[in-house]
Amino acid sequence: MVQIYGTLGPACSDTETLARLFEAGMTGIRLNLSHVGLPGAAEQLEHLRAAARRCGVTPQLLIDMQGPELRVGVLPLPLELADGALVRLGSGIPLPPAVLPHLLPGQEVLLDDGRLLLRVTEPLPEGALARVERGGILRSRKSAALPGVDIRLPAMTDSDRENLRLAGNYGVTGVMQPFVRGREDLEAVRGALDAAGGRDVRLFAKIENLDGVEKLAELIPVANEIVIARGDLGNSGPLWKLPALQKRIAATCREAGRPFMVVTQMLASMEHSPVPTRAEVSDVFNAVLDGAASVMVTGETAVGNYPVEAMEYLANTVREAEGYLRSRSAQSVCSGAVSAGGQRPV
Secondary structure (H helix, E strand, C coil), rough: EEEEEEEHHHHHHHHHHHHHHHCCCCCCCEEEEECCCCCHHHHHHHHHHHHHHHHHHCCEEEEEEECCCCCCCCCCCEEEECCEEEEEEEEEHHHCCHHHHHCCCCCEEEEEECEEEEEEEEECCCCEEEEECEEEEEEECCCCCCCCCCCCCCCCCCHHHHHHHHHHHHHCEEEEECCCCCCHHHHHHHHHHHCCCCCCCCEEEECHHHHHHHHHHHHCCCCEEEEEEEEHHHCCCCHHHHHHHHHHHHHHHHHCCCEEECCCCHHHHHCCCCCCCCCHHHHHHHHCCCCEEEEEECCHHHHHHCHHHHHHHHHHHHHHHHHHHHHHHHHHHHHHHHHHHCCCCC
């Protein structure tokens, strides 16, 4: 059975909404630790446990680490970036110090899974000026990417290590390591988990850059599940190349017998609409047909206006795809029996 994950956030942090998500078909939930640590999410997690008890389920709880991911810093208020406007990177839009030396004229800067696009026009002593080429609303702690630039950061932050130490106290069943660049990243996380008594906690390797794609063969033996994280993976090159990368990762996982998850923008329009697009529903359906062991929505349940409806569409589409696979398998068995017998029923 395909596992169905939501993401915990303000739109679904109360017991009632979480119970409705479980009733809709959710089997587990993700907590993004780029925004809060486990102690800071204690109240939300208690609501999660209360909802699970009410629905008679034992949910999977995945924590998504900070890892070597680049993110915007804390903004006092959401920032509206208008097309053509000039903004200051490093002060007006805070970025990690490791990014600043790479802000050279012409460099693209993608924010919030590529929704926003800036281009550097002029370096400054502590950052750069950049022109907004694709604007929108920017909020704190959203992802940042510099296409073509390799910025090496440690596999884990200090807060990641502390969250791994506490994972057992909060019922964590899985750890998602972002931006995996090689086997050593996963081994570092696995070692920290084991040292904290978390040997039974599953390790999910998020493939979010071309390093992860190229080193997939060495990651598969170390990870319990591979995550096709299409947000930042889609920033690693032209977006039209992303579907082929997804298919390539899925095929490699199938051949190796390693479970994989598909995530990011599966029902993105449902952050603001009670009904998904036809393309989104087809995307979820095809992910299951490709062999996904699990699927996940993020902002749709975390901050969207229709978290329960999004989960209903996700779960119903997954179950429909599973039914299609079963019927197709049954038809194949029948066709094989007819071929063996040499006759067709009339």
